[in-house]
Amino acid sequence: MKEELLKRIVKTPDGQEIEVDPLLDYYCQEGPTVQPPAYTAIIEKLFNWARSESLWILGFGTGCGAIEMRPLMTPRFDAYRYGIQWRPTPRQSNLFVISGYLSTKTLKRVIRSYEQMQGPKYVVGLGSCTINGGMYWDSYNTIKRLDDYLPVDVYIAGCMPRPEALLAGFEELKKIIRAGKAEGANLYAKNFEWYKANQKSVIHDWDMPDYNW
Amino acid sequence: MMEALVEFNWMRIPWALLTVFIVFNYGFLMTALIQKIAARVGRRHGIPIWQNYIDLIKNYALRTSITHGVMFYLGPVFRLSGGVGLLLFVPTIYGSDMFSNFSFAGDLILALYFVFFGTLGMALGAAESGHPYSAIGITRGLSQMTAAELPFALAVFAVALQYQTLSITDIVAAQQGGVLNWTLFTNPFAVAAAMMSFLGSMMRPPFDVVLAPQEIPIGPPTEYHSSFLAMMQTNRALFPIAKIVVYMNLFFGGAASWPVLFLKVFLIYMVSAFVGVVFPRFRVEQSIRWFLIWAVPLGILAVVLV
Numbered sequence: 464m465k466e467e468l469l470k471r472i473v474k475t476p477d478g479q480e481i482e483v484d485p486l487l488d489y490y491c492q493e494g495p496t497v498q499p500p501a502y503t504a505i506i507e508k509l510f511n512w513a514r515s516e517s518l519w520i521l522g523f524g525t526g527c528g529a530i531e532m533r534p535l536m537t538p539r540f541d542a543y544r545y546g547i548q549w550r551p552t553p554r555q556s557n558l559f560v561i562s563g564y565l566s567t568k569t570l571k572r573v574i575r576s577y578e579q580m581q582g583p584k585y586v587v588g589l590g591s592c593t594i595n596g597g598m599y600w601d602s603y604n605t606i607k608r609l610d611d612y613l614p615v616d617v618y619i620a621g622c623m624p625r626p627e628a629l630l631a632g633f634e635e636l637k638k639i640i641r642a643g644k645a646e647g648a649n650l651y652a653k654n655f656e657w658y659k660a661n662q663k664s665v666i667h668d669w670d671m672p673d674y675n676w
Numbered sequence: 677m678m679e680a681l682v683e684f685n686w687m688r689i690p691w692a693l694l695t696v697f698i699v700f701n702y703g704f705l706m707t708a709l710i711q712k713i714a715a716r717v718g719r720r721h722g723i724p725i726w727q728n729y730i731d732l733i734k735n736y737a738l739r740t741s742i743t744h745g746v747m748f749y750l751g752p753v754f755r756l757s758g759g760v761g762l763l764l765f766v767p768t769i770y771g772s773d774m775f776s777n778f779s780f781a782g783d784l785i786l787a788l789y790f791v792f793f794g795t796l797g798m799a800l801g802a803a804e805s806g807h808p809y810s811a812i813g814i815t816r817g818l819s820q821m822t823a824a825e826l827p828f829a830l831a832v833f834a835v836a837l838q839y840q841t842l843s844i845t846d847i848v849a850a851q852q853g854g855v856l857n858w859t860l861f862t863n864p865f866a867v868a869a870a871m872m873s874f875l876g877s878m879m880r881p882p883f884d885v886v887l888a889p890q891e892i893p894i895g896p897p898t899e900y901h902s903s904f905l906a907m908m909q910t911n912r913a914l915f916p917i918a919k920i921v922v923y924m925n926l927f928f929g930g931a932a933s934w935p936v937l938f939l940k941v942f943l944i945y946m947v948s949a950f951v952g953v954v955f956p957r958f959r960v961e962q963s964i965r966w967f968l969i970w971a972v973p974l975g976i977l978a979v980v981l982v
Contacts, residue, residue, distance in 0.1 A: 498739040498740060500739075501737070509733070510733065510734075510737035513730050513733035513734040513737055514734050514737060516727075516730045516734075517727070517730045517731045517733075517734040522893075537720075538718060538719040538720045541715075541720045541721055541722075543715065543720065543721075543722055543723045544720075544721050544722070544723070544724070546723070546724065546727060546730060548723075550894075551893030551894055551898075552893050552894060552898045552899075554898070554899055554900065554901040555897075555900070555901050555905060557734075557738070581738050581739075581740045581741055581742075581901050581902055582738065582739050582740045583738070583739060648739075648740075676742055
């Protein structure tokens, strides 16, 4: 635990002594809850269509696969045509592409970013490393199976998958969203304890609240 | 008091709302078109023309949202009221009873105020989000806006002096009767100063350091999401058009019908788009210096010559 996150007594400028517990005082301790779909089926269908046609990717490359995302913005592949855009902040994005291997150090940041995204949110695992560890299958500091830590909607296999494969994967994700089956955020809320136990089993320096609002 | 209520033409309210509706749709389609044009410069196809609508529905459809406090809520509300207010108090179509909205004798002053209003509201909201990038973005935004407002204010004074009125309708009326009667030709220095200020307020390069997507992840709206962001998107469609309508009325002869308005607004918007795709980004102190050195003297010259 970092020193600034420990419980401590602080002296205020006017001489008062107050107790500060940063994790309790500065962060919300509430866990995520399952969010029901919209009131009627037809509205939920419209919403799902809009969600599928407006995928905002969080600009966060975790491994070497991030290099395969860049060409998608270029004239050759031009993913903007398919309603796919990049967002620099987790608050506004709804698709997290885990691009390649994920070290436990990065996993911590990924969890923080994922939890700050607003639901419904989707996760795409890019490359073999997210499926079974790939070429890092016996590494001591990368995770092997992404699905144990975050609810994954689509895997794109390959080492590395080409940008075309990414586009095909996004199209697959759109079909899943339109069918109303991309409920990763709710799955995460439902099995929250299980996901947290898995995450804490690999992240040893856990110095954040259980859910990062 | 009662007489004023009786005299007030209540039909103006639905007509004004219709104006907002038309401008909103036009703004959504036109910003997408401009984005497509910018994409074509990069040899891409760019977003579909209806992408803005889908993004809007998507943002309203998000199931969760979090807040940072009251001002965080009010930020987008202020921003949107800045855009809608500006639109409601300037005459959109010259000579039309229906689309003169709520313009009155001193609306020019009110319009000047509304141009700044959204940024100020945004500053309060973004500050409460607590994100350091928001604070940096807003600081840059306010300093740049202040510098950009100077030449615009000078240009507006010049125009008001030139036509001896503070009513936008009268200013448009004075420019009728041929292209050469436009302020663009009768007072070119004022128009030049105002157009430079226009570049600075459009959030396009070289003056987009406020948002600076690669540097301070999009600045002020960093923490905004779901319906908050949707409101700001709506404003991003409305506000530039409302501002361009003011410019069009003051400097380019106004518009007597919707097609003329659409064309003129598009062309004026394209000025900033053209400059934007060609020039790289200014830092804040560079842009402030640029406004003070190049635009302000032109504005002063315009006032002096009048």
